[in-house]
Ligand SMILES: C=CC1=C(C)c2cc3[nH]c(cc4nc(cc5[nH]c(cc1n2)c(C)c5CCC(=O)O)C(CCC(=O)O)=C4C)c(C)c3C=C
């Protein structure tokens with residue numbers, strides 16, 4: 001039996017501290033200055049000018065309005081923050097039940113608070129000489145998982161004693177993740193009927209990132225395939241799309257909003273939407289999918305539109321995350 005604790009750093013994207021113009025300005029500046037999120041043109045100063053003089057003057061006010069409409073939906077603050085805290089607590093409870101005193105779970109956000117730096121410092125203080133990082137992105141993308149690695153490395157490089165480290169790159173093909181998604185669909189459909197179409201909507205990335213080698217769209221396609229297979233779905237009863245475009249360049253297609261506007265005209269009037277890439281409900285699922293895109297679909301002649309919630313704090317989701325960490329730290333437990 002090892003003596004020291006294993007640190008589990010659970011991360012997600014992060015969220016503004018408050019749904020206000022100034023809260024959004026701070027958050028968006030940090031987020032959109034990350035060159036893995038916005039891969040700038042060769043002359044970086046051009047993007048810096050656009051960001052500081054155009055985007056950060058207009059976007060914060062608009063985004064604050066959007067955040068205000070979802071604030072408190074899962075607790076008292078940002079849904080992403082409130083759900084992430086619940087996930088952190090549930091995971092700690094699960095580890096304490098099965099391996100009492102062996103694991104310490106801390107939540108760190110890539111942008112905003114609690115930061116990855118602050119979470120790592122708590123683990124350092126707790127004398128965790130082994131740390132596993134679990135970014136809650138089932139599909140790898142440079143903009144999310146890759147960027148999380150940068151933030152972890154930026155902090156650890158200031159430490160004298162570098163801990164033993166492991167990093168979960170993706171888990172889209174983990175049986176427990178696919179099963180949890182399938183269960184969430186089945187639970188949802190228990191209450192009512194099956195739709196004409198199950199739409200699986202993923203956060204998009206610019207098409208250019210894929211052309212340059214990002215594996216994210218491949219991970220999304222495989223997630224769709226595995227989930228449909230698990231649910232024994234016929235090919236014409238599901239479809240995958242990409243949401244949340246930002247800026248003017250081409251993003252991965254098909255676009256969720258355009259697809260939803262076109263479906264009623266093709267006779268698809270009753271749909272359910274699931275966002276398998278979001279491990280927690282957030283602005284992009286609640287405001288964009290549950291509200292804005294529903295309106296597009298209904299206005300185009302749709303009759304029934306239902307959003308299937310993210311895995312959030314479901315016990316099968318927590319069991320899945322627990323299992324991924326336990327599998328990857330089996331040998332550490334024996335040391
Ligand atoms: C500018 C480009 C963006 C890329 C590339 C991008 C990739 C990406 N994002 C997520 C997950 C989330 N994004 C969220 C919000 C959000 N995303 C962008 C831009 C890019 N994302 C912006 C500007 C925003 C802020 C909201 C707004 O102002 O409209 C969120 C929600 C955060 C919350 O607080 O609720 C998530 C989650 C993934 C998975 C991804 C690449 C695969």
Ligand SMILES: [Fe+2]
Pocket residue numbers: 203244
């Ligand atoms: Fe995003």
Ligand SMILES: [Fe+2]
Pocket residue numbers: 244245283284288
């Ligand atoms: Fe959005």
